[in-house]
Amino acid sequence: MKHVRITTAHQSITFSRRMMLLGGAQAAVGGLLIGRMGWLAIAQNQKYQLLSESNRVQLIPVPPRRGWIIDRNGKPIAINKASFRVDLIPQQIVNGPQVISELQRLMNLPPDEVDRITRELAASRGFQPVSVADNVPYEYYAAITVRLPDLPGVAASRGFTRFYPGGSTVGQLVGYVGAASAAEYEKENKNPLLLIPGVKIGKEGLEKALESTLRGEPGGQRVEVTARGKLVKELDPKPDRSGGTVQLTIDSELHEYAARRIGDQSAAVVVIDVASGDILAMPSMPSFDPNNFSDGISGNEWKQLSGDDHLPLVDKALESLYPSGSTIKPSMAMALLNAGVDRRQKVNCTGAFQLGNHTFHCDKRHGPVDMDAAVVHSCDVYFYSMCLRVGAEKLSPMIRSMGFGEKFDLPFDNQRYGTVPDPDWMMRKYHRKWQGYDTVNMSIGQGMVLINPLQLAVMASRLATGKRVVPRLLKNTPVVPQTQLAVDQDHLDFIRKAMWGVVDHGTAAGAKLPLDGIQMAGKTGTAQTHNLAAHERGDYTSATWKLRDHSLFMAFVPFDNPRYAAATIVEHGGFGAAVAAPLIRDTLTFLYDKPKAIAALQTFEQALGGTLEERLARKTGAWRSANGLPPAASKA
C-alpha cells in the first residue's frame, strides 16, 4: 500500500470529526449523569427517603404503662403510681464504691439497701441497670439530678411504680413485678424494652401469668441524632399503648377482709359465687407485701420471709396440699348413698375401730349413729365401717366428681392438684394392692387424700348446687356451663340438711351466722399431720405448733338456697371447729352485713394486739432485733 500523505487539510477534517465525537461523548456523559440522578431522585426516591429517615430518626423506647388489675367492682388491685427513681448503669460507672457511698449520703440509704445494691452491681452483666431506689422523694431526686455530672453511671428518671393498695393481703394473688433478669432478657430475644430502668415485668402470680396482657406496647421518643449519636432535637413521640386492664372475679373488699380475719394463722380462704363459679376471695396469709418487691427487696427482708415457718412465700390456696380430714364426709356420704347404703342404718361407735391388728380411733364415743348423725357429729367409725362395706372403687369417682384432685384452668403457674386414691392408682403409683386400711384412711380424708383449699371450696359449691361448678378468676373468660352432677336430688337434699345440722347443732355449732334468716351449712375437718398418741390429741398446748392438726372448714350460704360457698384450711390450727369455722363464719357474714363483720374483725384484731400492719411491723422489728439488726428505716 502506498503511503498516504496527510496534509493540513486532512488534519483539519480529522480534527473537526474528532471534536464532534468528543462533544458527542461529553453530551452522552452529561445525559447519563442527568439520567442517573433522575433514577435516584425519582424512581428510587421512596427507598432513599426511607433510608434517610431511618438515618435521621432514632427511637428511644418509652416503656408503656402496665395495665391495671381491678376487682369485680372496678376497684384497683394493682395500679401505677407516678414516681421518681434512681438507677445505676453498670457500664458507665467509673468508681463503683465511691458512687454508692455518695448515693448513700445523698439519699440516706439504709445499710440493707447498700448491701443489696453492691451485691446486684457485682452480679450485673453490664447492660442491666441496677435499681438504687424506686419511689424516691422529690428532694432526693432533685439532689441527685443536680449532681449527675459528678456521678457517672447514675441515672435519675421519672416513671411509674406498681402500687398494690391491698398490700400483703393480695401478695399471693397478684404476685409481684421486678426488673428483668439476664435470663429473662435472653429469653425474650434481647427485647430492648427490658433494659430500660424502671421497666418491670411480672415475676410471680397473676403479674407473671397475665404479662402479655398487662405489658402493653412500648412507645418511643423519636429523636433526631447525628451520625455520631449526638441528640439534635426531639420529634413527635410515638405514643405507647398501655397494657390492658384485667378484671378479676375477686371482690377486693371481701378478699381483704378474709385476709385480715385469718389473723396470725397460716391459712388460705377461698370464697366462690356458686352461680357462676367466680372466685370472690382467695387470700393466702401470711404473705409478702408486693409493694416492697417491686422496689427490689433487701436481703434481710428476703431472709425474714423465707425463714418464716408460716410460709409467706407460698400461695397456700393453690400450691399447698393437705389431707382433707372430715370435710370429705358429706361427699363420702353421698357416695355411700349412691352405692345403696340405707341412711337410716346405724353403726355403733365405741370410739375405736379394729381392723386386723390396728385400731382406728374416733375423737369420741358416739354410740349408735346413722348417716345424718355421722355427718353432723363427724363420727369416724361410721365411715370406717360403711366405706369398708361398699369398697373404695365405688367411692373415689364420687369424691373426684365433687372436685377433689381436679385440675382447674386458672392463671397460675405452680398449682398443685392433690390426689384422690383408688386401687388402680395405688398399683400404678406404689405397686401394691389396695388394702382395707387404705379405705379406712380414705373414708375420713386421711392417708393418700390430698387437696388444696380451692378444691375444698369447689366441693362445697358442688354440694350446694348439685352442679359441676368450675371456678374462674378472670372476668373476661366465659363462665363454664354447669352440668348436673350424677347424684340423686333426694340424696343431695339429705346431705345439705346434714351439713346444715353440722352448723346448727353439730361440730360447728359455735359458728352460726349472726344473721336473721340466713343459715349456713358446712362441715368441719381436722387433718392429722403427725401420728400423735391418743392422750396428746386435743391437748394442743403440749405439742409445738408444727405438730398440730390442720383445721379445715367448708360451707355454703344460705343453706336452703345456696349462693356462696367458702372453704378454709388453717395450717396447724387445731380442731376444725375452733379456728376454721369462725373464720368462714365472719367472712360469709361480711357478704351480708358488713358492719357486723367489721366489728367482729376489730374485736378479733384487738385480741391479737393490733391491725395486720401493726402486727407485721412488730414482727419485723422482733425478727431484726433477734438477728442483731438495727430497726428498719421506714419507707419514704
Add this chain to the structure above:
Amino acid sequence: MITSAIIPRPLAKLPWRLIFIVLGIAGFGLIVLYSAAGGSIRPWAVKQAIVFVGFLAIAIGMSWMKESTIKAIAFPLYGVTLVMLIGVEGLGFVSKGARRWLDLGPIRLQPSEFMKPAIVLTLARFYELVPAAEIRKWRAIWPALALLGVPAVLILVQPDLGTCIMVVLCGVTVMFLAGLPWWIFVGPLAAVGVAAPIVYSMMHGYQRKRIDVFLDPEGDPLGAGYHIAQSKIAIGSGGIWGKGFLHGSQSHLQYLPEGHTDFVFATMAEEWGLVGGVILICAFGAVINWGMRVSQNARTRFGQLAAAGLSATIFFYVSINLLMVMGLAPVVGVPLPLVSFGGSAVMTIMLCLGLLMALERQQRTVSRLI
C-alpha cells in the same frame, strides 16, 4: 460581549456570558457550603469566596496573555511542574496517607494540579510542531507518550489515582484530537482490559478497597461503602425539588462524609433536588461548550488543541466527580470544581478558564480584527 458607552472598552471585551455562568456556579457553591456548615459562612464559605475571587481575578488577568506567550511558556511550565512532582516525592508533605503537597513557606502547592493544564499545553505545543505528514508516524507518538507517562507515573505513586487518571485522560484527549491513528487508543483500551487485574493486584490497599466497594457497594455499607451509600441516600432522598435549603438531614447530621468537599454535590442535591442538580450540570455543560467553541473557532492548531484539551480538563473534573458521587465510578477523590471546598480545584479550573479566555480574545482581537 457587552457593547455600551458606559462600560470601559477593556471590560466590555470580556466574555461576560462565561463569567456570569462561572459566577453563578461558584455562588451556588457558596450557598451549598453555607448550608453544609450548618447555616454558617464559617468555616468554608468565606474562605472559598476569597479563594474564588482571587483566582477569578487571576483568570481575568490571564485573558490578556497572547497566544504566543502561552506557546512560549508551555514547555517551561511543563518542565517546572515535572521538577516539582519529583520534588514532592523527595520532600513532599504527607497528608491523609498521600504525599501530594509541596511546602513552599507560606503556600502549599499541589504540583499535580498544575500538571493538568501543563500537559494539555505541552502536548498541544508538541503536535503543533509535528508536521501534518508525520502525524501517523512513531515519531509523533513516543515523545507524547513519554511526556504524558512520566508525570502520570509520578502522580500515581504519590499516590493520587484520581489526578493521575485525569492527567492521562486530558493528555489522551489532546492526542486523540491531534489525529493520532485509532489503534493508539483502541489498542491500550484492550490492553487495559487485560492488564486491569494485574494493576488491581499492585494497587494500594485503600485504592483496591475503593474499587471493590464500587463493584459491590452493598457488600460493606458501614465500612468503605459508606461514602457511596450515604451519598446515594442524600441524592435519592432529595427527590425532584429537594428537602429545602438548610433542611438536608444527611449533610446536617453528618451522615454524609466529606459533604463539603468531594461529596458536595450530594449535599446540594439533597436540599435542591433533581432540579438543582440538572441546573448545575447544565451550567457546567455551558462552560465546557463555551470552551469547545473556542477550540472550534481557533485559527491555529495550538489554539485548537489547547482549547479543546483545557475544556476536556474541566469536563473530566466535573464528570468524574459526579459519576463517583452518583455511584457510577469508584471513589477516586476528585472534587467538584467551583463547588467543593478547597483551593486546588478552583485554581486548576481558573487557570484553564484564564487560558481559554486568552485564546478566545485572540480570536476576536487578532484574527477577526474587531
